[in-house]
Amino acid sequence: MLHLVLAQAPDIEVLHWDYGRYYIPRPVHEELVAIARSMGANLRIETSPLYDELKRQAINVMGRELIEGLLPRLAQTEGFDVQFVGLRAEESLKRRRRLKRREMICPKLGECWPLQHWRWLDVWAYIASRDLPYLSLYDSRAALLGYERARFTTLFDPEFADLGAEADNVLHWRWRNL
Structure with a gap:
C-alpha cells in the first residue's frame, strides 16, 4: 500500500507503528524500515514504552496507545487529516463486517481503505508487476x-x-x- 500512497503524494509523512522487539523481531523491523526508506518514504516511527515494559503481555497496546492516543493527538496538534488503512475484506469475517458497516478505526481522522476489495492475489500481482520490494x-x-x-x-x-x-x-x- 505504501507504493500506492507515495505514487499519489510522494512527500506525505508516513507513520510506522513499531510493535516492539517482543512482537516483531528486530531484523524484520529493520527490513520493514529499509524497504520504506528505499521507496522514498518520509518515515516517522512511533512506538510505546509499554512494549518493553510488558514484553509478550503487551495486549492491545496498539489500540490504546496508537488508535486512541497518538492518532487523535496527531489530528489535533499536527494537522494529520487522513490515514490509509491496509485491511482487506478477504482477510476475515470481522474485517468484511467492519468494511460493510464502514466502521472507522479512528473517527478523529479521515480514513482511506484502498485495498479493501483486493484479494491476496491482487496484492501479489501488484507487487510482482512493479518489482516492488517486500x-x-x-x-x-x-x-x-x-x-x-x-x-x-x-x-x-x-x-x-x-x-x-x-x-x-x-x-x-x-x-x-x-
Missing part, C-alpha cells in the same frame, strides 16, 4: 501458511495464533511436523 520472511512463511495468510503482523503475535502466529520463536503447532 519482506523476505513472506517467502519462507508463505511456503507453510500460503501467501493468502502470511501477514507480518500476525506472524509473531499470540493474539493471532489461530492465523498461524509463531509464539516465542517456536513455529505454530499446526506446522511443526511439516
Whole structure:
C-alpha cells in the first residue's frame, strides 16, 4: 500500500507503528524500515514504552496507545487529516463486517481503505508487476501458511495464533511436523 500512497503524494509523512522487539523481531523491523526508506518514504516511527515494559503481555497496546492516543493527538496538534488503512475484506469475517458497516478505526481522522476489495492475489500481482520490494520472511512463511495468510503482523503475535502466529520463536503447532 505504501507504493500506492507515495505514487499519489510522494512527500506525505508516513507513520510506522513499531510493535516492539517482543512482537516483531528486530531484523524484520529493520527490513520493514529499509524497504520504506528505499521507496522514498518520509518515515516517522512511533512506538510505546509499554512494549518493553510488558514484553509478550503487551495486549492491545496498539489500540490504546496508537488508535486512541497518538492518532487523535496527531489530528489535533499536527494537522494529520487522513490515514490509509491496509485491511482487506478477504482477510476475515470481522474485517468484511467492519468494511460493510464502514466502521472507522479512528473517527478523529479521515480514513482511506484502498485495498479493501483486493484479494491476496491482487496484492501479489501488484507487487510482482512493479518489482516492488517486500519482506523476505513472506517467502519462507508463505511456503507453510500460503501467501493468502502470511501477514507480518500476525506472524509473531499470540493474539493471532489461530492465523498461524509463531509464539516465542517456536513455529505454530499446526506446522511443526511439516
